[in-house]
Amino acid sequence: MRSSPLRTPEYDRDAVLCRAMATFREKGYAATTMQDLVAATGLHPGSLYAAFGNKHGLLLAALERYDQEQAQRTEACFAGVSPLTGLRRFFAGVAAESACTEPSTACLVAKVASELGQDPEIQARSRATLGRLEARFAEALEAARAEGELSAVANAQDLARWLMVGLQGLRAYAYGRPGPEALNAIVAQLFQSLPLA
Amino acid sequence: MRSSPLRTPEYDRDAVLCRAMATFREKGYAATTMQDLVAATGLHPGSLYAAFGNKHGLLLAALERYDQEQAQRTEACFAGVSPLTGLRRFFAGVAAESACTEPSTACLVAKVASELGQDPEIQARSRATLGRLEARFAEALEAARAEGELSAVANAQDLARWLMVGLQGLRAYAYGRPGPEALNAIVAQLFQSLPLA
DNA sequence: CGCTAATTTGAATGGGCACTCAACAAACAC
DNA sequence: GTGTTTGTTGAGTGCCCATTCAAATTAGCG
Numbered sequence: 001m002r003s004s005p006l007r008t009p010e011y012d013r014d015a016v017l018c019r020a021m022a023t024f025r026e027k028g029y030a031a032t033t034m035q036d037l038v039a040a041t042g043l044h045p046g047s048l049y050a051a052f053g054n055k056h057g058l059l060l061a062a063l064e065r066y067d068q069e070q071a072q073r074t075e076a077c078f079a080g081v082s083p084l085t086g087l088r089r090f091f092a093g094v095a096a097e098s099a100c101t102e103p104s105t106a107c108l109v110a111k112v113a114s115e116l117g118q119d120p121e122i123q124a125r126s127r128a129t130l131g132r133l134e135a136r137f138a139e140a141l142e143a144a145r146a147e148g149e150l151s152a153v154a155n156a157q158d159l160a161r162w163l164m165v166g167l168q169g170l171r172a173y174a175y176g177r178p179g180p181e182a183l184n185a186i187v188a189q190l191f192q193s194l195p196l197a
Numbered sequence: 198m199r200s201s202p203l204r205t206p207e208y209d210r211d212a213v214l215c216r217a218m219a220t221f222r223e224k225g226y227a228a229t230t231m232q233d234l235v236a237a238t239g240l241h242p243g244s245l246y247a248a249f250g251n252k253h254g255l256l257l258a259a260l261e262r263y264d265q266e267q268a269q270r271t272e273a274c275f276a277g278v279s280p281l282t283g284l285r286r287f288f289a290g291v292a293a294e295s296a297c298t299e300p301s302t303a304c305l306v307a308k309v310a311s312e313l314g315q316d317p318e319i320q321a322r323s324r325a326t327l328g329r330l331e332a333r334f335a336e337a338l339e340a341a342r343a344e345g346e347l348s349a350v351a352n353a354q355d356l357a358r359w360l361m362v363g364l365q366g367l368r369a370y371a372y373g374r375p376g377p378e379a380l381n382a383i384v385a386q387l388f389q390s391l392p393l394a
Numbered sequence: 395c396g397c398t399a400a401t402t403t404g405a406a407t408g409g410g411c412a413c414t415c416a417a418c419a420a421a422c423a424c
Numbered sequence: 425g426t427g428t429t430t431g432t433t434g435a436g437t438g439c440c441c442a443t444t445c446a447a448a449t450t451a452g453c454g
Contacts, residue, residue, distance in 0.1 A: 028312050030227030034442055044403055106311065113372050114303065114311055115225050127373050162386050169366025175310050176324050189359050193390035206431065231412055241433055
C-alpha cells in the first residue's frame with residue numbers, strides 16, 4: 001500500500017499527448033499504427049501502454065488534451081474585445097487555419113467522431129467538446145445582445161447552433177481546398193446571416 | 198488477343214457495389230475488412246479481386262456508384278417543381294435522412310474524404326462529386342432568379358457555395374444526434390439566409 | 395551502500411489483415 | 425464432344441498489427 005521510492009516518468013506527458021494528437025489528426029485513428037505513435041512520441045511501446053492502457057486510451061487522452069487546448073484558444077479570441085468581435089476573431093482564425101495547405105488542420109473531434117461513430121466513449125467526448133463550444137457561442141451571443149450588437153429579438157440558443165453548423169460546414173468545405181478568399185467569403189456570409197443590430 | 202468464349206459474371210455488379218457502399222459508409226474505409234466485404238456482397242475473395250483489383254479499387258467503384266445515385270436523387274427533387282422548391286425538397290430530404298437513428302446516414306463522400314485525405318485519387322473523386330452538386334445548386338439558383346423567386350442581384354455561385362457549406366454543416370451537426378426538429382430548424386435558417394425575392 | 399518499487403527497454407507473440415492461386419466449372423465456337 | 429477462355433471457389437500465405445513481458449535501469453530512503 002505504502003509507496004516510498006517513487007520514480008517520476010522521464011517524459012513530458014503533455015508533449016507526448018500533443019504529438020499523439022497531431023498524429024491522429026493527420027492519419028485518423030485506424031490508419032495510425034502504434035509504431036507511428038512510438039515514432040511520434042519517442043516513447044517505447046511499454047511506456048505508452050503503461051501510461052495510457054492501449055491505443056484507444058491514448059486517443060481518449062489526446063481528445064481530452066485537444067478539448068483543453070481548443071477551450072484556451074477560444075477564450076483567447078474573446079479576451080479584451082466585444083463579444084461579437086470575439087466571434088469574428090474565432091471564425092477568422094478557423095478560416096485561416098483551414099486555408100493552409102497542410103491537411104492536418106481538420107478538427108480532431110470531427111474527424112474522430114466521423115470515424116468512430118459506433119464508439120460510445122468517443123461519441124460522448126466529442127459531443128461534450130462540441131456542446132461546450134456551442135454553449136460558449138450562446139454565451140457570447142447573449143452578451144452581444146446585451147451590448148446592443150445583436151437584435152433584441154434574437155434567440156441566442158438557435159443562433160449558437162447556427163454558428164456550429166457554419167463552423168462545421170466551413171471546415172468540411174475546406175477539404176476541397178478552396179482558396180483563402182472563398183473561406184473568408186463564407187465567414188462573411190455567415191455573419192451577414194446573423195440578425196445584427 | 199481475340200476472345201470468343203465469354204462467360205458472363207453470375208453476380209449483379211450494381212448490387213455488389215450497393216452493398217459495398219453501405220459497408221464502407223457504416224464502418225469507414227480502414228475499419229472495413231475484406232471479410233466484411235465478402236460477407237456483405239456474397240462474393241468470394243477471388244471474384245472481388247478479379248472484378249475490382251483490390252480494396253482501394255472497390256472503394257473507388259463504390260464512390261462512382263454513390264455519385265450516380267446521388268445525382269439521380271438530386272434530380273428527383275427538382276423534377277416537376279420550381280427551382281427553389283426543388284432546393285427545399287433536397288434539404289428537407291437530407292434533414293430527414295440525417296435524423297434517422299442509424300449512423301449509416303453520413304455522406305460517403307465526406308466520410309471517405311476525411312479519412313483518406315492523403316489519397317489523391319479519392320480526393321479527386323470526392324471533389325468531383327461535391328463540385329457537381331455545387332454546380333447543380335448554382336444552376337437551380339440561376340433558374341430561381343430567372344423565375345423571380347430569388348433577388349435579382351444575388352450571386353448564384355456564391356449562394357451555391359453557401360448552400361454547400363450549409364449542407365455539410367447540417368450533416369456534420371447531425372453527428373451529435375439532435376432531434377429532427379433541430380435539423381428542420383437549421384434548414385429553415387439556411388433558407389432564411391438566402392436573398393429570396 | 396543495499397533494498398525496494400517504480401519506469402524503461404525492445405524483442406517476442408499471436409492474431410487478423412489484404413491478397414493469391416491452383417483447381418474446378420461454365421459458356422461458347424466449331 | 426472437344427478445346428479454349430473465362431468466372432468461381434476457398435483454403436492458404438506472409439506480413440504487419442496491437443499488445444505483452446521479463447530483464448535492465450533508475451530513484452528514493454535509511
